[in-house]
Amino acid sequence: MRNRIYADNAATTALDVDAFEAMKPYLLDEYGNASQPYFFSRKPKRALKEARATIASCLGAQPEEIFFTSGGTESDNWAIKCFGAPSDVRTIFTSQIEHRAVLNACDHQFKHSKCTVIKLPVDSEGIVSPSVLHDAMIEEVSNRDVISCETKLVSIMLANNEIGTIEPIKELAEIAHKHRAIFHTDAVQAVGHIPIDVQALGVDLLSASAHKFNGPKGIGFLYVRKGTLLFPYLNGGAQEREMRAGTENVASIVGMAVALKNNCDAIEQNRERIQKLENLLISLLDESGIQYSRNGGHNKLPGLLSLSFPGKDAEALLHRMDLMGICISTGAACNSVHTEVSHVLKAIKLEDNLAKGTIRISLGKNNSTDDVYSILLALKKILSSE
Numbered sequence: 001m002r003n004r005i006y007a008d009n010a011a012t013t014a015l016d017v018d019a020f021e022a023m024k025p026y027l028l029d030e031y032g033n034a035s036q037p038y039f040f041s042r043k044p045k046r047a048l049k050e051a052r053a054t055i056a057s058c059l060g061a062q063p064e065e066i067f068f069t070s071g072g073t074e075s076d077n078w079a080i081k082c083f084g085a086p087s088d089v090r091t092i093f094t095s096q097i098e099h100r101a102v103l104n105a106c107d108h109q110f111k112h113s114k115c116t117v118i119k120l121p122v123d124s125e126g127i128v129s130p131s132v133l134h135d136a137m138i139e140e141v142s143n144r145d146v147i148s149c150e151t152k153l154v155s156i157m158l159a160n161n162e163i164g165t166i167e168p169i170k171e172l173a174e175i176a177h178k179h180r181a182i183f184h185t186d187a188v189q190a191v192g193h194i195p196i197d198v199q200a201l202g203v204d205l206l207s208a209s210a211h212k213f214n215g216p217k218g219i220g221f222l223y224v225r226k227g228t229l230l231f232p233y234l235n236g237g238a239q240e241r242e243m244r245a246g247t248e249n250v251a252s253i254v255g256m257a258v259a260l261k262n263n264c265d266a267i268e269q270n271r272e273r274i275q276k277l278e279n280l281l282i283s284l285l286d287e288s289g290i291q292y293s294r295n296g297g298h299n300k301l302p303g304l305l306s307l308s309f310p311g312k313d314a315e316a317l318l319h320r321m322d323l324m325g326i327c328i329s330t331g332a333a334c335n336s337v338h339t340e341v342s343h344v345l346k347a348i349k350l351e352d353n354l355a356k357g358t359i360r361i362s363l364g365k366n367n368s369t370d371d372v373y374s375i376l377l378a379l380k381k382i383l384s385s386e
């Protein structure tokens with residue numbers, strides 16, 4: 001393969017080599033169905049148990065609170081579509097900058113199950129203010145008759161995938177609980193990158209996806225606090241204590257646990273290293289004289305840079321970087337086929353002139369200072385030739 005620089009770690013990450021090695025036996029030799037009672041299933045069964053315990057310990061959770069899913073999209077859909085009891089009347093409070101996995105699941109609920117959906121605005125840094133949530137919850141109560149079997153969910157992401165802003169989850173969860181709502185957070189971008197303790201955050205449901213923290217693709221989990229009312233999303237076999245049917249993907253679950261443990265064990269070193277790379281890129285950009293502005297909050301994911309170049313075309317920039325062997329993004333990966341301004345940039349009210357010239361560079365633990373110099377050189381070359 002030709003030389004390339006991968007700077008789109010918010011879209012996906014390289015598989016951890018230890019995770020790959022740990023997966024191999026469960027793909028080649030120990031392929032028994034973990035739910036069968038015979039000797040050949042003993043090892044896969046034990047591997048599932050150990051993986052569940054490892055993942056739980058990385059988040060301050062109990063093993064029984066971890067439910068394996070196919071990834072972030074499924075975990076989000078499960079939380080949004082299945083909170084409460086099936087017969088409940090539902091209300092969801094979410095934000096305008098959630099990932100499509102949350103927003104589209106909410107829209108589906110609105111269309112097909114008469115669920116009320118309230119999408120909260122954010123400030124210019126992409127922060128959901130706790131007082132905005134509080135006011136919205138008060139207003140919602142005063143607008144309707146009291147319904148005995150009503151269940152409310154607040155779903156606010158832990159960190160945004162386009163601009164990196166970290167939300168005040170603890171405060172938001174406290175407000176949700178005061179109003180007797182369940183609190184869900186989409187932590188897909190944050191797990192394995194910043195320290196997370198579900199007890200300290202006070203969340204009831206938390207979504208994660210392995211491929212964002214150097215695990216394999218197509219596997220993730222939903223943390224469900226003990227006692228949280230949630231019904232199954234996938235019906236079928238009795239796997240996952242009858243909460244999520246389907247033969248367990250043992251190899252991927254094992255890989256996910258190893259990747260998460262490795263990332264969590266080195267979380268501060270990685271964070272420091274990635275932050276240094278980010279600082280270097282910013283100082284090089286400042287010295288270069290290139291006109292740009294940054295989006296997102298002061299408290300944000302390390303290495304995730306949303307940069308706007310006034311009057312430039314982000315799509316063209318992405319393609320020219322691609323031709324130079326550098327992978328970046330114009331926003332959310334799943335949005336990259338669309339040319340319109342992303343819903344996140346709209347929500348932070350970024351001027352059109354800047355929004356159309358916005359790229360996302362997301363540096364990860366495998367990036368080097370050489371990568372940063374090459375990115376800067378490429379940006380300089382492209383932007384000065386336009």
Ligand code: PLP
Pocket residue numbers: 010011070071072073074076099101157159160161186188189209210218220333334
């Ligand atoms: N939520 C967020 C914040 C994401 O960034 C993504 C992926 O980009 C998802 C959910 C979906 O995760 P998955 O790719 O595992 O379905």
